[in-house]
Amino acid sequence: MGSGNDILDMYIYETNTLLEQLETIVLEAEKADTFSQENVNEIFRIMHTIKGSSAMMEFDTLTTVAHRIEDLFFIIRENTMSVVSEDNRPALFDLVFQSIDYFRGEVERVEADEPLNKDIDSFLTNINTLISKIKGEEPEQPAAAPPAKAPEQPASPAPVPAEAPLAGSSSFPHALRVTFDEGCGMENLRSFMLVTSIRDFCNQEDFCFEPADVETNPATSEAVSDHGFLLMFKNASDRENAIPVVKSAGSIQDYQSYDYQPAPEPPAVQAAPETAPQSAPAAAKSSAAAAAPAGGTGAAGATAGQQHAKETLISVNLSKLDQLSAVVGEIVITESMVTSSPDLKGLNLDTFSKSARQLRKLTDELQDVSMSLRMVPVSGTFQKMNRIVRDMTKKLNRPAKLTLIGENTEVDKTIVDNIGDPIMHMIRNSMDHGIEETQEERIAAGKDPVGEIILSARDTGSEVIIEISDDGRGVNDEAVLNKAIRQGIAFPDVEYSHREILNFLLAPGFSTNAQVTEYSGRGVGMDVVKRSVEELGGNVSITSELGRGMTTTIRIPLTMAIMDGMEVSVGNSTFTIPINNIRSSMKVSAHEVIHDSSNREIIKALDSFYPIIRARDFYQLSDGFTEIEDGILLWLESGDCSYCLFVDELLGEQQVVVKQLPSYVNSYNVKNFGINGCTLLGDGSISIILDVANLYKAAHGA
Template sequence: PAPAEEAPAAEKPAEQQPAAAPAAGAPKQQPQAQHAKESLISVNLGKLDALMAVVGEIVITESMVTASPDLKGLKLDNFTSASRQLRSLTDSLQDISMSLRMVPVSATFQKMKRIVRDMSKKLNRETVLELVGESTEVDKTIVDSISDPIMHIVRNSMDHGIEEHAEERVAAGKDPVGKIVLSARQTGGEVIIEVIDDGRGADDDAILNKALRQGLAQPGVEYSHKDILNFLLMPGFSTNTEVTEYSGRGVGMDVVKSNVENVGGSVTITSEKGKGMTTTLKIPLTMSILDGMEVAVGESIFTVPINYIRQIFKFSEQDIVHDAVHGEMLKLSDNYYPVIRAKDFYHLEQGVDRFEDGIVLWVESGENSYCLFVDELIGQQQVVVKPLPAYINDYGIKSYGIAGCTILGDGTISIILDVASIYAAAQN
């Protein structure tokens, strides 16, 4: 359970009986250690969840009061001043409540040391694990969810990445001892976790041949290095021909990808043959609150998480390229990206059709990047994520690109979009 600060005890009046002197030879008590021990209490995670739920309702209610349409056109100086102060206080309350759920990734990272040590002995591959950014904090629920994915990636680096023989590494100009770096750092509203090994890297030919045999790739199609690495994230894919203790079962990086996406994150892989491989996890700091861009499609309001948006712009029909396979494509930075119309994707009756009348959000999740066409932007807003009812989730709503919902300041319900799921559904 995450620790919470306890209010310091009030000082005793001076006239009360003084504390007894320490016995001769007794070790002196460390004041800082004593204070740290007294200032920590254990709190059940369920209570923190309940606290965050109440704080979320307070934030929503505050937005509904200050953004009430009944106040439009009225000159209310005192109310404006008080509402500004209320916003400041709710922001502080929200930040403090969120911090109570934050825990460092050090405990998860330390577990990987034993895995590397044990596999080094069993595989007879001398390897060291370097940990960077262990003090980086993430929401407790997210830390628990990414522990298994990180473990699987580290095992992959040991089993597939690090060379079998030290002589092979020396011949390639490397240190005979293999190295894996597990790092974490915070950038904005997300945490980036990387697993970097200095092993043999990905063998594009071996990956593509296996993908062809499994029917994941099409014969005669030319695949880029990036496309080939994406096969590693597909269900059932494994380059091992034999089942071992660590690999070959067909339960691989697709499970890692699924688990990370379940907490709103993404997975990307980069590799250079003979140099090593880097697997990057981008995960949100918390699943309770996010910065979102509110967009409108007809009378419907949607929220797109800010951390997925690369660029927002307008364009015309002349900029569109029609592809027989991918449909409408838009050229950006010398690459072509598919255009997904939110109106058509969700089968909405209202909404603009002409590109000149709408606006495009260039979004990216992991290796998937596309252009989302909507009617207009409403504005950026920090929103409280509300889960959908269980009976709705039973219909597999996530496969329709819906991650949850939120209540805006005017009481309107906005659907929070799952950028990765929209792309997958559109491809299917």
């Protein structure tokens, strides 16, 4: 994946990261009901980067939208948040959220190689309306504020005026020469972006630029990179307004402002930059201009800081990491193959043993490091939930807040990628079915009128536990049972325990809400959650107290690549059983085994009875012990199944690198028979990793 077009990959990655940042900022700002100046700068910067990179990729619609939003925040930045009246703030927040969604959607299209949505007019109108609203209510216009001309100006690039005066130095006395970073590429487009930005606050007739055909003629990029891009204004104030725009644009190396002085022989425009590189008047006029070449102030400084912080992080293609962990896994195995080689038996190798110990230490360390590379905090996934709660709060008109705990818990990247949907589903469920419909209902129940959903993650060393709990109505056992009976999942005459009833919620095709809503209750609900969590090797459980709320607990092994396993042998075959699933092992004699009517074997342990599954019979192996005295029973537990597996011998505990079986054999559904993967043992042989729950299902189901 993603090997063909690195630039595009980078663009997608970068834009998504920026959008995430943006969403976090806006969510927080919405809580405070204002944007701090810092936020505004940051949003401005984000939009600016998106605009710039979209322009580079020639996604015109994205550029235009980003540009308008940038304009919007430009106004706010210049006038502080006070320019937006209380009434307009919700609209502003909504607009930013809409734009995040818009960009996300478009980036997804880009990723899927689909054409972009060309119809952005209504969206632009929304932005423009808001801009004019904000402006309309602005009591006094500071000199630096852009004139109200902007909203009427069409955002899509207007054709460059052909009659733009070329040698109009005398009519456009205030010039600004912009030079771009060397080798930044696409100078013509960058220049044109500047022009469009300036056009927003400056009348077309009031400025001109050189070369004039930057938009249509790619050849101009050379001229721009050699001589700079020349902007000329009728009024000095327009130039001043242009300076911040130029400053914030990407890849700008430098700019100089100077005024046209009537010389004996009027210099050709092309030569103008060289003949009059006088920045003195400008320096006097604008301190910003003077400071800028030195490295920039305010926003520019913040940007620089941001970039510096970024440098300590690099993004790596996940497949490279996979490759690394695979190789490291091999090294660990090879290391033990070498150090425990049978050839060394009986030899007295002091130095060798010493070095071997050192090697083991280092390989262990290497393994830890390579594992940690794949670990990422869950915060990204958690933060996304804020948005869901926010949207649903508005839509359902049920105030609720989301509390995040343990956002910094780190889990394997694969898990983070796949856990988002289940969590989202549970959150929606809590909002939709959990939190009471009206505040009165909550007050009557003696609860805070604002519902609370707590999303927490914690790491127990071997697994990560994610809990989604709400303080809503809780699960009504009776309603669930009735529903389950209606759905044919439960039987009317059977008594079910509280726990069993809750398990119905996870059954396929179960949905308690009578009405299907936009967010949840589409009949494919919790069972999908359950399945996707199980695919990650985890499990889901629900606890609930009527009237107090519901808690969903998702347990997932910290990483799927390495686990502690017990090696067992059956005949010539070796199997690995996850240590987490083993309760104990026991030797029993034949007379302790009880047979039920269908001649299945049962064993009594700790005052309870458990079925025995013989691995040899279940897997139809040609050899292995048949007498129960000869072998050993492993008491296994996973989720709600508990049983004993009869194997020949325990070979020992070992940390194993989990390898997926080739898809070729997986297509024969071996997973359903409890064969989950395999691992390579020290001697290079293969051990099959068993899935305790599926093995039980296969042996006792159907």
